[in-house]
Amino acid sequence: MPITFGPHECGSPDREWLVTDGLGGFATGTVPGLRTRRYHSLLTLTDPVTADRRLALAALDLTVTLATGAKVPLYTHEWESGAQAPRGDRYLESFALVDGVPRWRWRVGDVVIEREVAMRHGHPGVAVTHRVVSAAEPVGLAVAVMCTWRDAHDERRAGDGPLQVSQVADGVMVEDAYRVAGPSWQPGGGWHLGAYAREEAARGLPATEDLWHAGTYVDRVSPGDVMEITAWGGDLSVRPPAATAVVAAARTRAQELIATAKAEGSAETLVLAADAFVVRGADGPDVVAGYPWFGSYLGDTMTAYEGLFLDTGRADEGRELLLAHALREADQIAEPGGPWAPRSSPDAPLWLVHAVDRHVRRTGDTELAARLVDPLGKLLRRRLDLDPADGLVRLSTAASWMNGYTEDGPVTPRTGKPVEINALWVNALAALADLTAEAGRDDTELRGGHARARDAFRARFQAPEGWLYDVIDGPAATYPLGAGSRHDDPSLRPNQLFAWSLPHAPLTEGAGALHRIGAALLTPLGLRTLAPTEYGYQGEHRGGRDDRDIAYHQGTVWPWLIGPYADARAALGLPVDDLFTGLEAHLNEWGAGSVSETADGDPPHRATGSPFSARSVAELLRVIRKA
The missing domain is CATH 1.50.10.10 (Glycosyltransferase)
Structure with missing residues (x-):
């Protein structure tokens, strides 16, 4: 049975989700999307020899542009100042874990957008889909790519030196260690300073880091269509299957695991x-x-x-x-x-x-x-x-x-x-x-x-x-x-x-x-x-x-x-x-x-x-x- 949270529970940063790649790598975070731990990311990679973990893709920050031209951020961060902004979590209608695949559903009036996240088993990478479920006409989707490259147990600050970033046709390559690909890439640049992880502070550990805005994917998506983004490590020259295919394969594998057991x-x-x-x-x-x-x-x-x-x-x-x-x-x-x-x-x-x-x-x-x-x-x-x-x-x-x-x-x-x-x-x-x-x-x-x-x-x-x-x-x-x-x-x-x-x-x-x-x-x-x-x-x-x-x-x-x-x-x-x-x-x-x-x-x-x-x-x- 799916695990489902409604609007009230979707606002709780105490609820967390996890998907894994079968190699020790993973993606994890809170249901509202607030990064409360230094470990929260959409892609953490594991070295196949040493088993050391490094955090790569910190977040994909989604903003929807309505037909009126209004831009509505659907993401959230907490900052060293104590502010939590923006508050896109307030638009969450539901969160569901279906066949092990997490699904977020945001509603802004009659516009409904769903995100799903899955990992391809046995391969170091993550697939993220954004489906426009309901809208009177096409809407604009912008996804900001927030990056880092560090030991999973540490923090990285702007003063530690710049990330080595290479622009490629469909996105960006970071530190020659991982790559992010998607539609209509617009290069960015610059540190977002003072991202705060409240759970680390509660544990008496350093709680602040800086995130690099590598760029943004921008697309106009019609109802029923999907915007796909993929990030992966390993052989960066070989692009993984489409994100929708990875999500479908994850569901099929989950059903097979249950049947086998x-x-x-x-x-x-x-x-x-x-x-x-x-x-x-x-x-x-x-x-x-x-x-x-x-x-x-x-x-x-x-x-x-x-x-x-x-x-x-x-x-x-x-x-x-x-x-x-x-x-x-x-x-x-x-x-x-x-x-x-x-x-x-x-x-x-x-x-x-x-x-x-x-x-x-x-x-x-x-x-x-x-x-x-x-x-x-x-x-x-x-x-x-x-x-x-x-x-x-x-x-x-x-x-x-x-x-x-x-x-x-x-x-x-x-x-x-x-x-x-x-x-x-x-x-x-x-x-x-x-x-x-x-x-x-x-x-x-x-x-x-x-x-x-x-x-x-x-x-x-x-x-x-x-x-x-x-x-x-x-x-x-x-x-x-x-x-x-x-x-x-x-x-x-x-x-x-x-x-x-x-x-x-x-x-x-x-x-x-x-x-x-x-x-x-x-x-x-x-x-x-x-x-x-x-x-x-x-x-x-x-x-x-x-x-x-x-x-x-x-x-x-x-x-x-x-x-x-x-x-x-x-x-x-x-x-x-x-x-x-x-x-x-x-x-x-x-x-x-x-x-x-x-x-x-x-x-x-x-x-x-x-x-x-x-x-x-x-x-x-x-x-x-x-x-």
């Missing part, structure tokens, strides 16, 4: 959302963790694997990804307990084992099991530090998926034996034993190791509060309530869910604990990372970088955690049917057709972080299809 209802929307994160780089398939600022991370990729690939009918593509990652990671040397680094977590190889296990279980691909048993075993031996006393995994640094970090150090230190790491470890040992058996080899040692780790988990992680410890055997100095040389941390967090949710989970009982977890952590958009009654709880995930990192895992809601929570409930025979209502409704708001990375811990749980999150989409899709 055999999806219905909200799963259709989630299948299209999932497609945005699956990209092809120099080494084959990969996963972008989130848009518009995240790259690829092993832990995120493998956590999202089942939803992105197995629940969308992309198992062959997924197999290629698993082979590449497993073989590459196994060949890399990593010291157990090595230096902590942001966004690096020891759970990543454990999630890789889980992903391979799920792939083999769901597809019957025993050949993959035989190929990857040894590399996966090698990877775990190199990456994990085991306590010889009980066979559980210990962390000698603060690293975990809870990786908020300030200049004072990690916000959520989990040195010791974290509950989710060890639940994943127990699961990985059983999974490796099964994969070894699939390969026709002796699995006795792995079975023994699994039994030992499982029994140690069961004996050590039960907390007197009625749930599981978040970390055991941690240094007392790390925890405010610690006493003695070691400390077991009973903070009520969602990490313990994996003790029940995984296929080879260490626990098979615990309905009482799960009720306590749900009562304290469950929200309409997922689970809080810390109970509101706990020391250090942060109910809002906002402000500068340190403020956001402090709150990141101290109460902030993570939608992807709905997956392990639903699995844990199902494993204990509890219903899951009523868990997804809020998240399904969320598809119609912040990141249109997608699921956000995070949300505030306090009601009404306003979305935060990345508007388009791979793990959030993948886990919601997986459990909806499983329910």
Whole structure:
């Protein structure tokens, strides 16, 4: 079903849209067209080798000239002065996401104009169409091309030097990196100074840049006709297909993705959302963790694997990804307990084992099991530090998926034996034993190791509060309530869910604990990372970088955690049917057709972080299809 916003919602800059090219490049912005982030553009290109992103085409500013001669701008910008001008967003009649293609519809009296934006899958470029839907007679359309060329995470100012611009017959070539083409080109020139991005200011980051007006496309368009503009990178000498053809192909591809996945209802929307994160780089398939600022991370990729690939009918593509990652990671040397680094977590190889296990279980691909048993075993031996006393995994640094970090150090230190790491470890040992058996080899040692780790988990992680410890055997100095040389941390967090949710989970009982977890952590958009009654709880995930990192895992809601929570409930025979209502409704708001990375811990749980999150989409899709 299309996602549609009416005139009132079209004015909200909190609602964002996204289209992608399957290579890591994308176009994204707000529904009213206001550029509130440094990342908002109609074309951001990804280097095929380094995966670095550069922002290219910032905007196409549309103005309509009516039969009376009146010129009506249909675009909007915010400026460093605080002004928002012009206010073309006030003429928006609707915004719709139809088969993954965003469509804006402006009305000025009896004149109706629609814009659609699509990207050609597997090619670095964007297509933009402007259709005059209704008018008593032809109208004039002028589209100003606003350019830059910079790292996607930075800003460019006029003082940084001029853009290298070459005029060509149908438009302009910028920095020999991208080209813009369309009808009736009128060269321009000059900087528009002080474009302001309010979301960057709210995050405590530089918020002002300058945009280069390269020129304007001018055309007189009759009702029913279309004005087409295309921008692309790569081989600039080869012009892409017509913009209308690219839009039509994008719709057809979306319908094929849904048919392949055999999806219905909200799963259709989630299948299209999932497609945005699956990209092809120099080494084959990969996963972008989130848009518009995240790259690829092993832990995120493998956590999202089942939803992105197995629940969308992309198992062959997924197999290629698993082979590449497993073989590459196994060949890399990593010291157990090595230096902590942001966004690096020891759970990543454990999630890789889980992903391979799920792939083999769901597809019957025993050949993959035989190929990857040894590399996966090698990877775990190199990456994990085991306590010889009980066979559980210990962390000698603060690293975990809870990786908020300030200049004072990690916000959520989990040195010791974290509950989710060890639940994943127990699961990985059983999974490796099964994969070894699939390969026709002796699995006795792995079975023994699994039994030992499982029994140690069961004996050590039960907390007197009625749930599981978040970390055991941690240094007392790390925890405010610690006493003695070691400390077991009973903070009520969602990490313990994996003790029940995984296929080879260490626990098979615990309905009482799960009720306590749900009562304290469950929200309409997922689970809080810390109970509101706990020391250090942060109910809002906002402000500068340190403020956001402090709150990141101290109460902030993570939608992807709905997956392990639903699995844990199902494993204990509890219903899951009523868990997804809020998240399904969320598809119609912040990141249109997608699921956000995070949300505030306090009601009404306003979305935060990345508007388009791979793990959030993948886990919601997986459990909806499983329910």
